[in-house]
Amino acid sequence: MKLVDIEAIEPGQTLGRTIFSANGTVLLSIGVQLTVFMISTLKRIGVTMVYIDDPLFRDVTNEEVLSDSTKRAVIQQMSESFDALRSGKTFNTKAVSMTVDQLLDEVLQNQSVLVQLSDIRTEDNAMYIHAMNVCMMSTLVGLNMGLNMIQLKELAIGALLHDIGKINAPELQEGRYHHAWRGFELLKMKREYSLLSAHVAFQHHEKVDGTGTPRGLPGEEIHLYAKITAVANTYDNLLTDLSEGRRLMPHEALERMHAMSGTALERDVLVEFLRIVSVYPNGISVRLSNRQTGVVVGQHRGLPGRPIVRVIDKDGDTAVAAQEIDLAQHTTLFIDSVLV
Structure with a gap:
């Protein structure tokens, strides 16, 4: 999944995380295909960011403290x-x-x-x-x-x-x-x-x-x-x-x-x-100091500011290769900016 600004969501994209209503019931379930009406409704009720299911990051999840x-x-x-x-x-x-x-x-x-x-x-x-x-x-x-x-x-x-x-x-x-x-x-x-x-x-x-x-x-x-x-x-x-x-x-x-x-x-x-919070949560898009861009896909408990970033190499709009860069191992690289 990938975190995306609500203004960038397009009809047909798939919701990557369940959205709860005020009384704890499910408002929109994970896996639902978003329609124009759904997107408009999310904007109207104050939603600014949503997780979507991206085929390139389908395996990426947020390990949660609470179920x-x-x-x-x-x-x-x-x-x-x-x-x-x-x-x-x-x-x-x-x-x-x-x-x-x-x-x-x-x-x-x-x-x-x-x-x-x-x-x-x-x-x-x-x-x-x-x-x-x-x-x-x-x-x-x-x-x-x-x-x-x-x-x-x-x-x-x-x-x-x-x-x-x-x-x-x-x-x-x-x-x-x-x-x-x-x-x-x-x-x-x-x-x-x-x-x-x-x-x-x-x-x-x-x-x-x-x-x-x-x-x-x-x-x-x-x-x-x-x-x-x-x-x-x-x-x-x-x-x-x-x-x-x-x-x-x-x-x-x-x-x-x-x-x-x-x-x-x-x-x-x-x-x-x-020591308990992730500085760069999974699903966030980032730019590295070497100018490569990618999505955070993994965390280190002892090094919350040095996550694992998946960089996708593309030929035009087609993904041709994926590389995971563990910033805990690549000590000369750092996150330059968050792109969400």
Whole structure:
């Protein structure tokens, strides 16, 4: 599969990854042939990039930390929980806890897999996919930092529900109306959850230099869970931020986060975070320093910035040969730019 800008998609191309709806059901299944109507609909609901099935890269897949079944369960549970809050009801804390257990089990099984955030977002499912991603990445970082299972569960619940204060909140929030305050007030009342989980919602916008919100806490007063969630939250937000007219690619987001180390983000947490994410995810088109272009097809756990790139030599529009360049072995070559 290959990651392609929605504007470059043509009718008849085959979808390379399933797209989920806001309630966790399948919106479009992998393998479906895209029609003019489907492409138009994807654009209308806010999709900017999609994976397509390219015959030259059909064997390329993204090894995932979470299975599709677990993703569906998490998205569905978040949808149900937030819908309950929107209607003035309480959400099912036990059901959320059980969903977190399912997520934790898969994180533990796949802790050596580099994170490649490949799920396609729409305007309807973006909030739920964001919560799922932040939870999954936070848990991986916590695992690498030596947290035990009780601590991982506290962290995971807090990370999954870190934005719960945004539900039914006014668009502009300050002081005690900030969504972090609202989230804390809501979660601290849930006796089934640790108060530390509530503090994740409370503190995930605090910065280690004391300039964050809502209370401007210095680094030593911010709980580790919140510091971890802040890093994961920042990364996922940077990948979807359209303030510059386009979303950042993973390598660009990580460069931004490097600049935040020691000011907005905790340096030790950021170091661990950089070990779990793929700088150049599978399916991305890149240009190498020798001017060859290709698609990333493989990863190295210990060297996330040195993937395997498949270069296709063509005679006109016809592929005549394929070469895989392992940047971990070719140390004088590097990725010059991302072409998506």
